[in-house]
Amino acid sequence: MHDAKILFENSLEWLKANYSNFQFFLERDVVWTIQTKIIQLIKEKGLPFKVFNDFPILPGKRRSITTDLAIINIDKNVEVAAEFKYEPSHRRTDLLQSKFPVVFWGKEGVEKDVHRIKKYVEQGKTNIAYSLLIDEGGFFRNREPHSGCEWVDWGNELWIHYLKIDINLHDFKNSFNKNEGNITMEENSIQDITTTEKVTEFSKDDENYLRWIIENPDGFVINTYKGKNPNYMVLHRATCRTINELSSKAKKGGFTERDYIKICALTINDLKSWIKKYGRPDGSFSNVCKSCNPICK
Numbered sequence: 648m649h650d651a652k653i654l655f656e657n658s659l660e661w662l663k664a665n666y667s668n669f670q671f672f673l674e675r676d677v678v679w680t681i682q683t684k685i686i687q688l689i690k691e692k693g694l695p696f697k698v699f700n701d702f703p704i705l706p707g708k709r710r711s712i713t714t715d716l717a718i719i720n721i722d723k724n725v726e727v728a729a730e731f732k733y734e735p736s737h738r739r740t741d742l743l744q745s746k747f748p749v750v751f752w753g754k755e756g757v758e759k760d761v762h763r764i765k766k767y768v769e770q771g772k773t774n775i776a777y778s779l780l781i782d783e784g785g786f787f788r789n790r791e792p793h794s795g796c797e798w799v800d801w802g803n804e805l806w807i808h809y810l811k812i813d814i815n816l817h818d819f820k821n822s823f824n825k826n827e828g829n830i831t832m833e834e835n836s837i838q839d840i841t842t843t844e845k846v847t848e849f850s851k852d853d854e855n856y857l858r859w860i861i862e863n864p865d866g867f868v869i870n871t872y873k874g875k876n877p878n879y880m881v882l883h884r885a886t887c888r889t890i891n892e893l894s895s896k897a898k899k900g901g902f903t904e905r906d907y908i909k910i911c912a913l914t915i916n917d918l919k920s921w922i923k924k925y926g927r928p929d930g931s932f933s934n935v936c937k938s939c940n941p942i943c944k
């Protein structure tokens with residue numbers, strides 16, 4: 648079994664067979680379980696691999712983008728990268744109902760993982776990558792799978808939203824070239840990723856907005872009126888207390904659900920591009936928050 652792919656897939660098969668023995672609470676519990684299984688198999692069989700969680704795989708703006716799980720060979724190259732999402736069964740009584748759903752289905756969640764693993768492979772960071780949503784009670788099961796993905800039935804209402812990208816397989820190119828005319832695979836799909844990931848507008852959706860700023864502490868936010876008034880487009884850091892739930896004086900729903908909306912991105916430049924399209928052609932902000940000082944440092 649000198650094959651990291653087989654190692655990973657055997658660990659998944661083992662998880663499937665033993666799933667009822669576990670009581671997971673968080674995504675990390677699932678990743679930990681697979682990680683420790685892989686470590687055990689590596690030891691038992693003396694395989695030339697190591698496995699790491701939160702492994703830096705792509706360069707990022709301020710820190711690297713990490714993958715949930717990476718199997719590394721002796722040359723320190725990534726053989727397998729895997730992204731996980733975990734939605735507990737909504738019928739469980741050992742978890743608060745108010746926390747459901749845990750996972751974002753769209754581009755802040757599962758779809759983001761799908762784009763990410765495509766990027767890992769396209770940029771030559773790994774030859775094989777997986778995106779897995781473990782949907783324990785089938786809450787998302789009736790959604791149309793994201794591009795290239797499929798629903799896999801693990802029995803007992805356990806469903807896996809599954810994508811494997813394997814550079815050695817023939818359908819790799821085909822799945823990327825679908826409907827793309829004569830643009831090359833790489834150019835086009837990277838463009839596709841950036842346009843969907845760059846800027847996110849949150850309107851009437853405090854819950855997802857607050858989750859975005861927690862998940863993207865290095866990101867930036869424009870606060871503006873819901874009519875996108877170019878005279879009021881203020882730049883903040885995602886961590887700024889004036890736009891953050893814990894310490895702001897805003898009442899429930901006050902971030903995006905009444906007068907204001909939020910525009911979020913990982914870089915100031917992305918927000919400048921957005922602002923040019925919405926009434927400030929020079930790409931300037933109407934103001935920059937003095938509390939969080941996003942331009943400095």
Ligand SMILES: [Zn+2]
Pocket residue numbers: 882883884887888889890936937938939940
């Ligand atoms: Zn601020």
